[in-house]
Amino acid sequence: LTDVYSSSPALGRYFRSAEVVYFSNESSTVFYQLEFSVPPATEGFTENMMNSDFIRNVLRQNIYDEE
Numbered sequence: 001l002t003d004v005y006s007s008s009p010a011l012g013r014y015f016r017s018a019e020v021v022y023f024s025n026e027s028s029t030v031f032y033q034l035e036f037s038v039p040p041a042t043e044g045f046t047e048n049m050m051n052s053d054f055i056r057n058v059l060r061q062n063i064y065d066e067e
Helices: 002-006 054-067
Strands: 015-024 029-036
Touching: 002 015, 002 054
Parallel strands: none
Antiparallel strands: 015 029
16 A cells, blocks of 8 residues: 555655554455645645545556556
């Protein structure tokens, strides 16, 4: 995850760290926490760039690109 987000053209400059919070081999489940450092409130920035769908889609796109 660190490589994915730190090299992202959209999020790389804001990305600080990724930490696994929970991992289960039985269900192949991983919960992780991402830390970003965002600029002071800029209109639309948080709603557009830092919403969970956008962040999830950066990871999803990386997975598609690997295949």
